[in-house]
Each structure stands twice: as structure tokens, then as C-alpha cells.
Amino acid sequence: MASSSPPRCALSAFVITPVGVSGGTPPRLQSAAISATRSAALWGSTLAAAPSLRAARQPAPWQSAGGRGGIVMADESPSASTAVVEVPAPPPAKRPPPGPTPAALTYTKTTGFRRFLQSWRLARVVRSRVAKNSILAFSLGGSLPETSPPWVPLRPQPATSLESVTNALRHAAHDPRVSAVFLRLTGFQCGWAKLQELRRHLDYFRASDKKVTxxxxTGAEKEYYVSLSADEVFVPPTGMLVLRGFMGGGSFLRGVLEKVGIDPQVQRRGAYKSAGDQLARTDMSDAQREVVESMLDATYERFIAAVAEAKGKDPAEVKAFLDRAPFEMEEYADAGFFELKYEDEVLDMLKRRHNDGDEAKQLKAPLKSVSLRKYDRVTDKLLALSGKERVAIVRASGAITSGQNGSSPVMGATLGSESVVAVIRKLRLNDKIKAVVLRIDSPGGSALASDVMWREIRKCCEVKPVIASMSDVAASGGYYMAMACPTIVAEAGTITGSIGVITAKPSLKKAYERIGYNKETYSRGALAELLVDDRPFSEEEADYFSRSTDAAYKSFVTKCAESRGMTYEELHAVAQGRVWLGGQASSRGLVDHEGGLWTAVELAKQAAEIPAEATVKLVEARFGGGGLLARLGVGAFADAGVSGGGGVSMSSLSEPLALTEFDGSGESPLMRLMASALVAPLIGLPGGGKLVGDAMRTFMGHK
Incomplete structure (x- = not known):
């Protein structure tokens, strides 16, 4: 979370990634920005049972007052000490006691009238025609965005979305024309929460007595984790699937920035708010080290438990195997981790099972299959899976900004507050929509935009149930959105929390001096020059900057405490900018239920008093997209304050960000933005390009 006036904040200082062939990539120069090393979103311990959805029908917890507690204050210095400032407020009303998490995504065979209706519709279908006994076959990997963005001219085809894959698996389970699924796994670049959702749908498909192959x-821990939900797994004898465990670490730019004359003036509120340490420190703080160790432990133990359960092995045996880290595929096969076959052998095996005719004819013909792209046309209605009552799904993905949704070469996909508010408002006023599931996959963003969306979500909750469902990451500003909902659902692998504030302003005084560049500024007003980049803060400006950061943290924690029915002190104890995994967040009152999208749907049905056995019609609420320029990133660039020269202007930093250390793709959008803000003023100046290039070579280790 970031304050409402000083500059935008910085990014993560540490990365945790599986140690395998699909692990992290080194830092690189991208659009005049230093990209963070790729990080794997992590998953945590099992969540405890949480409040029943009936709590959503009670007066909203934010209508009560906040608690009383303190603000952890730390300046930009690596050795800064902390102090506590008392913030008085009356105690809030306590939340109801936890209730059970409802069963979700449980396969039930289509029978009776629904089966008749399904057969009748399938017999008449033309556009979604699929051959009998077909295999749903597709490659799967990449970032798995929640939903595919609209196609933009001159850009590659959008990545396969989690929405498309999970819908296809759920439909295929009930489709009599589909007899099996064949997945060709490539490297995943998403977090563990999406993989958990993916596995849940693979298990759902297998429950229909159909096989997954x-x-x-190649692969590592993430790919193998997904394969645990398959009936059979094949790797070529010369394959490169390597399981070596997980590692965590950090990279720090303070020394590099000092060499080129950039002084990052960073302030954070929250002892664990490590976003900004990458710019302000030369090493890892003890608080950040504590978080890294905690997440490593949870990730490692959960992975070991999943493998042991799926393969019928003792956890100690699995640990010993990973410690050996075999590189010969025969050792994995002998231990029962997978079987050895080349792809053509696997395809011939599937042809014998599913193609028509004798063996010679089966092998000569192509595999009887249907692609994911074609099968995406199949709908709930076609398979008689849709009910009468409507539940809307709002997929809120990307870094939070003001304005419309868009994309940016600096920040990637952006989630615009105007777009979200417009959709939530329409759903609030639509009487046909009985409940809303807010699916969040966002590392945070603008504090102002987060608060504007929080307000509109709150208003919707007063009219109908709204359930928050967290995907890979819902932290900082992403958690701000979620806490507007009385009930929050998270995966064990969700990255959440990061309830803290960081603000930063780079001083380029020394860098300008080195390249012979000079600026003169005239102003009226004691604080008019707060954000100038050619000098550090004055004493008066530093005090103002610090007080505004305090106010932002107080506001964030107070609203969070009110929303969760906790005192300020209770919330502050688990805030302080710390990143939590889903299970950790649950035991600390930040999350209510463990599960995915369908758990949230079941909770929404309960809150809307829809019978548990009833089938609902899911309505995907689509955003307008903001036009072609926004899709191309032009609008997003304008909102981000990118100047004509291609850099982030300092005036744009007056609305700080609230981005956390992670995002689901494994890259840090805030790091790209902040690094760009630091170096952008130098680009185009005499000698500036060489100065930035020298810094990049120093950081990359190329002298």
C-alpha cells in the first residue's frame, strides 16, 4: 500500500523459486527498466475453518469503528530503527465464529431430465460439434492469466487462460463425446495457487471415470506438481525433468545506484515491508529473511506431502530422493515417479485406445482429438449445466491504476479503477444477479484507485452477497479490494497480506553532475518542489513525506481492522507489510476459507439463500477494455505518466503505488516501474544512455 501524496513505491527484494530447469531468470534490461528476477509464488499451510457465509448477511464489519494500536516507522536507511506511534480508536465489533467450508466442485453424473436435455442439444449442435470418443488434447504452460485479454493487432495471440482450461476440463467431464484428456506440459510461469485450481479441475475430470495423460x-517442481493429478505421466528417456527443491534469495541495487549517482529516498511503514529494500539496501533485512525462511519451509513441506500422497510414499523417502536430485530419468522411473516413453509412443498408445478400426488403421490415422481452442466454444448451456439463478464472476487482474483497464510494457496488465467500478456498479443495480464472486489476481497498485474500488465493492455488499476469491496474488492493494467483502477465500498457495506502505523519491543530483546536466526550478509554496529529482529532500520536505506515509499506513490498517472485525492492535500485529501465504493468513484472521473459485461460488449461493443442490448460471462480467489505444498500452502509459521520451515522469509519481513483492507471473511490476522512474530522466540526456548502460553492466556483472 502506498500513501496518497508522495512518489510511487518500490519493489520486492527477494525471490523464491523452484530449483529446476524452469526456475528463475536473471535480471535484465527491459524498456529502460531493471526487471526483477523471476519469482515463484508460493503456497502455504492448510487454512483453518472460517466464518460461515451467514456472516455475510449480518451488518458489514466495516460499519464498526477501528481499534487502537501503533505504526511501525522506518526511514530509508538500511539500519533504521523502529518506533511506535499510538493511534487511538474505539474497538470494532467482533466477527462471528468460524464455520465450515462448503464442499465445492464435486462431480455428479448428469442424469434424468438434464441428461435428456444434454443429448437433445448435442444432437442439434453445429458450431461446437466434436467427434465421439475424442481426446481433449492441448499444450499447457506459461503464465495462465485468469482470463485471456482481447486480441490486439501486431501482438502475439494471448496466452491460454486459467478460465479456458478449467471450463474445458469441467465441461469435458460431463461431455459424452470426450473420453480422455492429453496434456503436453511446458514451463509454468504462474504461481502455485493457479496450479492448485488446475489440479482441482483435473481431479474433477478424473472423477468422471475418464483418464488424464x-x-x-522438461520441467521442474511446478510441472511435476500438476502431473500428480494425472493417471499416467510420461517423460522421454533423455528428458530434463529435474527435482532439486526450492531456494530463496534477493538482489539489491543500492550499490549500483550509488555508482551512477542515484540516491533512492525510500520510506516504508511496516517492519516487513521489504518492497523498496531492493533499491534502498545492499543486503537482506532480518525481517525479510524471516519471511523467506517461513515461505521456503511451507513450500517445501507442502510439495513433499503432495508427492508422497500421490505416489504412496513416505515423506522422508521423498525428501531423501530430492536431496539426491537424480539427473538420470531412469532413476525417477524406477522410483515410480513417471514412466519413460517418447511422444510418438505416447500418441500411438492413445491412438490404439481411441481411434476407430484395426491397429494398422488406428496408427495410420491422426489422433482423434479436439483442440482447446475449438472446445472453448462448448458452454454450460449446451451440456445442461446451467441453472436459473445467476452468480456473476468479476476477474480483477493486474497492477492497480486509476482510469481504465489496459496494458503497459512497464507494468504489464493493469486493472483500472474506473473499469472495475463501472462493472461492480452495473452488477449492484442488476436484480437478476443474485451474488457476485470477485476473483482477484493483483499485486496491488495505486492507493487511491484501491480505495475507490473498495468503496464501490462495499456498496455492492450492502445490496447482495460479494465473496472475494484470491488467485495467485491478492496483496497490498489487492488485499485492499478483498477486505471490502465480508468473506474471503484463498488458496493455500495465494500470496496475500503486505498491508503496509512504501513511498520513494529518487534524487538524481549526483548523476546529473556527472553528465554535466543542470536544472533550475522556481516555485511558490513551501512544498511545491517536493518531487523535484535534481536534489534530495530538505528537512521540511522529509518531515512532510514521512507524515504522509504515516497517514497512509494508519488509513490502510484502520480500514482493514474495521473490515475484518479486529482491533487496530490485532490487525497491526499481522500487518507491518508482511507477505503471508493463504494458510498463514487464515490462522491470523486475514482469510476465511481455503479453496478456489468454486468454493467462493458455493459460499455465494449460501449467502444468497440459493439451495446447495441447485445449479446456478455463472455470468462472466467482462470489462470494456478501454479501446484499442488502451489495449496497445498507450492509455496505460499516459496514466503512468510516461513522457514522450519513453520514461516515467517525476510528476506522475505524486500518486504512490501499493504494490507488493510478488505477482503471479513471477515478475515484479513495481520493480520495473520504480527502476524505470529512477533511470528514465537520464535517458536522452547527454551521456545519460552511457551512464545507464554502465549501471546495467555493473549489475549484470559484466565490467
């Missing part, structure tokens, strides 16, 4: 040539 997985083939992969």
Missing part, C-alpha cells in the same frame, strides 16, 4: 520433456 501427461507428457513433458
Amino acid at each position: 501427461v507428457y513433458m520433456e
